[in-house]
Amino acid sequence: MADNRDALKTTDWQSASDAVLLHAAGERNQQAFAVLVARYHTQVYRVAWRLNGGHVDTDDIAQETFLKLWNNPAQLREAAALKGWLMRVASNLVMDRYRQKPMAELDEAFDVVDTTLSAPAMLDQNYVTKTIDAAIAALPDRQKLALALVHFEHMTNIAAAAAMEISVDALESLLARARRGLKDKLGSNGRQLLAVLATQGQT
Numbered sequence: 001m002a003d004n005r006d007a008l009k010t011t012d013w014q015s016a017s018d019a020v021l022l023h024a025a026g027e028r029n030q031q032a033f034a035v036l037v038a039r040y041h042t043q044v045y046r047v048a049w050r051l052n053g054g055h056v057d058t059d060d061i062a063q064e065t066f067l068k069l070w071n072n073p074a075q076l077r078e079a080a081a082l083k084g085w086l087m088r089v090a091s092n093l094v095m096d097r098y099r100q101k102p103m104a105e106l107d108e109a110f111d112v113v114d115t116t117l118s119a120p121a122m123l124d125q126n127y128v129t130k131t132i133d134a135a136i137a138a139l140p141d142r143q144k145l146a147l148a149l150v151h152f153e154h155m156t157n158i159a160a161a162a163a164m165e166i167s168v169d170a171l172e173s174l175l176a177r178a179r180r181g182l183k184d185k186l187g188s189n190g191r192q193l194l195a196v197l198a199t200q201g202q203t
Contacts, residue, residue, distance in 0.1 A: 019079035026073045033073075037066050040083065043153055044090050050136055050148045051094040065090045084163030087153070091145045091164075135185040143178035146171055 013021065013035040021039075024032030041062060048061040068089055069076075076085055136144055142164070149160040150171075161171040 017079065018082050022073050022076060022079050022082065025070065033070055036069070036082075040086055041066070043083065044086050047087050047145075047148050047153060048090045048094055050133060050152065051091055051141070051144055052137075061090055061093045064093055081162070084155070084159055087145075087149060087155075087163045088165070091141075095141055131186070132182075135182050138185060139178055139181050143174050143181060146174040147178040147182075150175060 013024075013032050016024075016032065016035065018036070018039075021032045021036045025036060044065050045058060045062045048065075049058045052058060052061070065086055069086070076082060136147060139147065145164060146160060149155045149163060150157060155163065157168050157171055157175075161168045164171065166174075
């Protein structure tokens with residue numbers, strides 16, 4: 001506790017640990033909280049964006065996620081759990097909004113990959129990203145979240161399972177089903193598409 005009190009005296013919030021920033025946020029320090037938001041906003045936004053298929057509500061969901069943290073930072077007992085907590089809150093908000101206001105069907109947005117995909121299309125980053133995100137958006141919610149956490153946010157299976165509040169075995173089952181679903185939806189070009197995405201640094 002003394003370490004936290006000493007740390008709160010510093011103005012170098014950028015280099016402060018999550019634990020120090022959370023403690024400061026609990027003291028209503030807006031500068032410290034702003035650093036936490038900046039540190040995790042991109043990850044929260046990406047997960048929400050993938051889970052809701054790029055819906056325009058993504059910004060609102062990210063903001064609401066951090067608002068919940070600001071309103072009650074003490075609900076996080078350990079700073080190490082912060083990332084998982086944020087991902088879980090964001091995913092729950094997406095699911096709540098989905099139930100309240102269903103999104104358009106996937107095929108109304110854009111078609112899943114054509115099996116006669118041309119070479120130029122394979123090199124089009126926008127096309128590749130949209131195709132894969134469309135396939136992910138069509139997966140069941142829990143499969144989608146498991147895939148987003150492990151393959152796109154690079155969380156370990158243990159950390160992702162904790163974030164979803166399920167066992168590691170249950171997470172691995174979700175991942176296996178999600179991969180099968182992606183294989184079915186992406187067709188014969190799936191492996192190539194994922195390879196292109198990886199080389200472009202999008203995963």
